[in-house]
Amino acid sequence: MRTLSPQEIARIDQRLESLKILYLEIFHELRDHYFTELEKKPEEEFESTFQQLNETFAWSVVKKMEKELLKNVSRQLSKSQWEALKFWKLDFTKVLSVLLYLSVIVLGYEFFGNDTALALSFLPPLFMMVVLLYHAGLYFSLDPNYHRPRKVLIHAALGRYTLLFNLLNAFMVLTSLILNRSGLENLALIFLILYTGFLSLYALSLFASIDLENLKVIKK
Numbered sequence: 001m002r003t004l005s006p007q008e009i010a011r012i013d014q015r016l017e018s019l020k021i022l023y024l025e026i027f028h029e030l031r032d033h034y035f036t037e038l039e040k041k042p043e044e045e046f047e048s049t050f051q052q053l054n055e056t057f058a059w060s061v062v063k064k065m066e067k068e069l070l071k072n073v074s075r076q077l078s079k080s081q082w083e084a085l086k087f088w089k090l091d092f093t094k095v096l097s098v099l100l101y102l103s104v105i106v107l108g109y110e111f112f113g114n115d116t117a118l119a120l121s122f123l124p125p126l127f128m129m130v131v132l133l134y135h136a137g138l139y140f141s142l143d144p145n146y147h148r149p150r151k152v153l154i155h156a157a158l159g160r161y162t163l164l165f166n167l168l169n170a171f172m173v174l175t176s177l178i179l180n181r182s183g184l185e186n187l188a189l190i191f192l193i194l195y196t197g198f199l200s201l202y203a204l205s206l207f208a209s210i211d212l213e214n215l216k217v218i219k220k
Helices: 006-018 024-039 043-056 057-085 093-114 114-136 151-180 185-208
Strands: none
Touching: 006 024, 006 043, 006 114, 024 043, 024 057, 024 151, 024 185, 057 185, 093 185, 114 151, 114 185, 151 185
16 A cells, blocks of 8 residues: 555546536545555556546446435435424424414415415525525535535435425415415415425425434434
């Protein structure tokens, strides 16, 4: 075993960065593999071994690894989330807070009308989205070539939540407009309450399935 030189380490990092790896887990796994294999070889064999590793972990191979990892983590997250959604496992204080907020939506509707109730119904889902983005460590860059690997669990959670959030939003807005124009404001309010309650409980179960300290799925 030998210690790689700074120049050799830079070559490895440049190679991995060129692959635009999505997930930190794969980035670290490949980096460790490169280090392990290259440290076994004498310095004069670095180039040939390095090229072999590059061929083994070609772009298509890495992308396949990313898909498999995301699929596995999504499956684990789904299983953990369904367990968290069982009513006897739900946190009473969190459920109570959801019910209280649903009461606020009703009051908003009674005193200020449907537009206020609609706006209030979007606040909890949006808040949950902001929390997920915060833990993802996302920020925008003007550099078109900017790329940084991220934790696969947050990607999986964002994907699940964003899909449901967008589908329900589109359905809720259209349903609310149709019902209000048809003079069925009370029915529109019921849909708003169901929408907010369901999405809030879904988001709470999602967070109950994630260890935010190390960003791993909580095994139920």
